[in-house]
Amino acid sequence: MxxxxxxxxxxxxxxxxxxxxxxxxxxxxxxxxxxxxxxxxxxxxxxxxxxxxxxxxxxxxxxxxxxxxxxxxxxxxxxxxxxxxxxxxxxxxxxxxxxxxxxxxxxxxxxxxxxxxxxxxxxxxxxxxxxxxxxxxxxxxxxxxxxxxxxxxxxxxxxxxxxxxxxxxxxxxRKPQFEFGGSLEASYGNYDAVVIKGDITGPISDTIAFSIGGNYNRRDGYARDLNLDADVNDRNRWGVRGQLLFEPTDALSIRLIGDYDKIDENCCIAGNVVAGPTVAITNALVGGRSVDANNPFSYDVYNNFLSTNLIKNYGGSAQIDYDLGNMALTSITAYREVRADANQDSDFTSADLIGQKSDDTAINTFTQELRLASDFDGPLNFLVGGYYFHEKIDQHSQIYFGDDFRPYGNALIQTASGGALSVPVLEGTLGALEGDPAKYAGSFFRAGDGMDEYYRMKNTAWSIFGTVDFEVTDRLTVTFGGNYTKDKKRFATDVTSTDVFSGIDLDAAAYAPFRNTLLFQGGLAQQVGEVLGLGRSATAGEIGAFAGANPAVFGAISTAVQAFANANQNNPAANPLNPLKAFQFLPPFLNLPNAVEPGKTNDSDFAWSARAAYELTDTVNVYATYATGFKASSVNLSRDSRPLASDLPAILAGGLGTPNLVAGTRFAGPEESEVYEFGLKGQWSVAAVNLAVFKQSIKGFQSNIFTGTGFALANAGKQSTWGVEFDGSVRPVDGLNLTLAVTWLDPKYDSFTGSAFGDISGTKPSGIPELSAAMGATYTARVGNGNRAIFHVDYLYESPTRLVDGLQGFPAGFSDQFKREVNQLNASFTFALNNGLELGVWGRNLTNARYLTTIFPAVAQSGSVSGYPNQPRTYGVTGRFKF
Missing domain, CATH: 2.170.130.10 (TonB-dependent receptor, plug domain)
Structure with missing residues (x-):
């Protein structure tokens, strides 16, 4: 053998x-x-x-x-x-x-x-x-x-x-073959899409075979940037992959693989789902339309620069298989590198608000697996293995304000203060209170200011794993397995913020006179408005007229308001500058490691499984499984990385605090999953059925939520789902194959008290449809001498589901109105000649169904919501030759 x-x-x-x-x-x-x-x-x-x-x-x-x-x-x-x-x-x-x-x-x-x-x-x-x-x-x-x-x-x-x-x-x-062969495929579709793929394989000698393949995939963008007059969301990627297979003896096989691929394309557009009050500001800044308001499916967008995505992915692996008779030894060694450089106009408007939002990421990974598997004639067999993983991640991110951000910030502050404040007034007033009226002149929301971020992480992990199969009878087999994992991560940050306004503590004692004045002015306007029955705060003219006509009443009101202002000028809850805190977008960052935070995690776990499989008949089997799983801690390598609440007191006590520092997450703890599953498998001459019923859960599920400027990483207490999966096929007549795959899920957050949206325990997680179904039909007709005509159609349905658990800055339940329902129809027709030549036509999303894949709060635009629309209908022709 x-x-x-x-x-x-x-x-x-x-x-x-x-x-x-x-x-x-x-x-x-x-x-x-x-x-x-x-x-x-x-x-x-x-x-x-x-x-x-x-x-x-x-x-x-x-x-x-x-x-x-x-x-x-x-x-x-x-x-x-x-x-x-x-x-x-x-x-x-x-x-x-x-x-x-x-x-x-x-x-x-x-x-x-x-x-x-x-x-x-x-x-x-x-x-x-x-x-x-x-x-x-x-x-x-x-x-x-x-x-x-x-x-x-x-x-x-x-x-x-x-x-x-x-x-x-x-x-x-596919592995290299010892017989010469290969294929070539070319496809052309709408949006000027061109796809070319090819490979060739064959022997070099009696013991060495090779294969080499390549691919090229280019397409114009299916969206249009009306501000830049350019197509966006294009596709431009290519790659090569080579393999060598050495089989010097029947017992030894060595497979070497090397590959390189590159992506250089513009992605990804976001449409405007909800146009908040800031749209009027951005429209005014550009002197026209800054977004296609409330119309994410127009595929018309407005940006002030094209986004870029340059990704290089390359590496190699060596797999050695050695036959030891009734056992086999396998070794897989691999080294890979990823280089991803992306820059995006992340405010998704034609106003130059975010002038740069770039991420330059380098990932180097080395893996080594070694396993031994038995093939004994007796009832007992085993598999045992060891695994080593080492990874290094370096990321350099930058987010800088654009030329329009200062006038944009000025408009935000004027709106929030009812016209009482502006950026120049704030700069001069706060500077004067600190002893230098010119200290902040021209520095708030200055173009080119922002964050320069460096993140580093090293991850080393190893594990020992294995399974044991025992045939209790000819029909009953029980299997036990285990995996012990040890995972260590070390991480560090070097982040600098030059956003001057975000570094100001608006609760500082030095600003008490300013807060006093604002409290008095605001309180006086409110009280006079109430006395006059205006239903709003009185204007300066109305206050003056009231004071002249009612000096005694005005004096009493003024005295009471002044007393209130004096008592509350240092009360953070009554601070009249609180509305401005929403515009402190990029506060100073506390880097780590530091005296309190070591910047490392150390996790270990033993996961195991038990399964019984029973052959009811020669065509029907059943099985029952209990299994656990594990994923080590994940690290928040983003500008929203903040000290844990448990570490914050020690940080402040040690004098390490930075202005406006609040608690958050540096990392999320491990995930521990388990599943109870019962399955049935049947296979007959014209039909097949696979059925699984399960209860699956993850304790500590790592939730990663976009906050508008960064990502909030947190552990859910527990997330679980009941589910049923059905996968079946039938061949009612010769040449016709019908398939149906259905998944029903009933998920919920059993416990999630610390989400980005508060306590959402007991709710249904977003983005998970209750019912999903994939249906397909393929008919192959013989035409002439060995020729075939192949008709294929498939349809995907996903029941309506919420897009997100919530939206930062919006009331609870606001996001529930946004749902996704998927109805996607794909089809193809291929005519295959007996000489290996195939010609065909195809289409995906033929009905041009539209839905949002997700939504998120628009960057630095309170009240606005952006979302990613799905890909529209695509179609084309394909020629393929196999030899």
Whole structure:
């Protein structure tokens, strides 16, 4: 028995199967025709589909794991270009792209996080050919020759060195072959979209095979910047990937992979969902329209500079598989680098408010996995492994005010004070009270001021993991597994704020006379207005007239108001300058490590699983699983990083405090997940069924909420969901394959008292549809001598759901009115000739359904809400040649 037959999954960290419906197709895709029958990656489209979700050779029916897999044929038929498109085929998976091409969030069964903040490791782990990709920028790409994409649902602990608390996405590309072959694909679509992909594989010698592939993906923007007269939200990415396979003996296999890909595109537009009072100000600043107010689906935007996204992702891996007879040894070594440089007009208006909002991130990752798997004839088998992970993250961020920010700030202060104050008045008054009237002249909201930020983090982790399978009877197998993980992080910040106004303590004793004057003036206007029955504060003219006509009454009112002002000039709750605190956007930053905060975390955990699988009949299996998962602490590498409430007293007592310092989070503690799951799998000659019923929860779920200028990172006490997943297929007639995948979820925050929106315990988490369904039909008709006509259609439905848990600066419940409902229809027709040539037409989101992927408070624009609209309808033609 060769190594490849011994461990079908030994060449990948996790391999699963094509969907249950894959066997119903008439034949394997042409691209697989050259693969030897015993190759581990070969997909059996007969009745016994071979899978290795448990890292052992089993049929789909025998695999007691909740897994969905999208095959190469499905990727082609649905024109799935990247992981964002993948959710249309897997209803338990949600993928969202946020403010840049480097920020993608993956959610399985309602659990997932990690985008926007490089210090947060995702709860959904992504692996490509067995190599863990720790951040989303390293996960997006048009990989050449993808064989299948597998989505494992629920915590994956005992088979993975890198623990994933919510699930795993595993992408498997085809290994080099010892028979010459390859493919070339070219596609053209609307928005002048051009996609070219190709690969070639073959032998170098009897023991060495190679493959090399490349991809190019370019598209004009589907949105229009009317201020800059330019297309935006374009696509421009390319990559190359090479592999060498050494098989000097039947017992030894070495697979070397090297890849490089690059993204250089403009992303991502945000439309105006709610036009708040600041829109009138920005319109006045630009002398026209600054946003397309309340119309996020016009795909017309107004910016004052084009956003940029430059991402480079490259690395290599070496996998060694060695056959020891009745055991197999596997080693996977990998080193990767990601360089992401993004700059965005983050106020999303044509006014030059935010002149620069850039993030330059460097991520270097080294991983090493070693595992040993048995293949004994007896009832007992095992898998044991060790895993090492080392990562270094350096991020340089900058946010600077633009040329319009000073007049914008002046308008905000005038509005908030009812015209009583302005930026020059504030600068002169506060400076005079400090002994120098010119001290702040021209410095409030000055163009070019802002924050210069440096964040660093080093993460070292290791784990020991394994499973034991015991066949109690020919039909009953029990499995136990465990994973002990040790994770250490060290992090540091070097952040400087030059936002002068944000560094002023408006409660300071030096400003008491100013507060006294404002309290007196405001109180007098209010009292006179009440006496006159105006229903508002009196104007200066009305006060003067009242004083002349009623000197005695006015004197009594004036005395009482002055007494109130004297008593409350140092009362923070009555401070008349409090409304101005909302405009202190970028306060001074307390860096760490410092005398109180060491800037490090140290976590450890033992996760385990127990499963019983029983073969009811030769075609029906059932299983029951209990499993736990773990994710270590995540770090808030953003300008909203603030001391924990427990550390703040010691910081202030030690004289380390900075002006306007408040408590927040430096890091969020670990996530601990668990799942109770019951599953049924049935497979017959014309149908297949997979059913899973589960209760899954995560204690300490790491919530990352955008606040308008940064991110608030916090642990939820507990988030849980009941759910049912159904995945079935049927072939009613020869050539026709019908599929249906349905997910029903009932999620809630069992406990979340410290959210960014207060206590939201007992509420339903946002962004998680109660019902998701993916339906598909593929009909393959034989035409002539070996030619095929392939008709494919699929439809994705997601029931209405709230977009966000809340919005900073808005009343509780305000955001509940904004919901997302997805109705997406995709279709394709392909004519495949018997000589390997294929021609086809395709379309995605054919009904041009529109919805917002998420919403957020507009940057520095109180009362306004921005949101990301989904991608509109796309369509095109494709030519493909396989040989």
């Amino acid at each position: 060769t190594l490849r037959n011994l461990l079908l999954g030994a060449t990948m960290l996790c391999a699963a199967t094509p969907p249950a419906f894959a066997f119903a197709q008439d034949s394997a895709p042409a691209g697989d025709a050259a693969a030897p029958a015993d190759t581990v990656d070969t997909v059996d489209y007969g009745n016994d589909i071979i899978v290795t979700a448990s890292k052992r050779s089993q049929t789909l029916q025998d695999t007691p794991v909740a897994v969905s897999v999208t095959s190469a044929a499905d990727l082609e038929n649905s024109q799935i270009r990247d992981l964002i498109d993948l959710q249309s085929s897997v209803p338990s998976l949600r993928v969202g792209q946020l403010q840049s091409s480097a920020n993608t969030n993956f959610i399985i069964r309602g659990f997932g996080n990690g985008a926007n903040n490089p210090g947060i490791e995702p709860s959904v782990g992504v692996f490509i050919d067995g190599v863990y990709r720790s951040r989303s920028a390293a996960q997006i790409g048009d990989l050449p020759n993808v064989e299948r994409i597998e989505v494992l649902r629920g915590p994956q602990s005992t088979l993975f060195g890198k623990n994933a608390s919510a699930g795993v996405i595993s992408i498997i590309t």
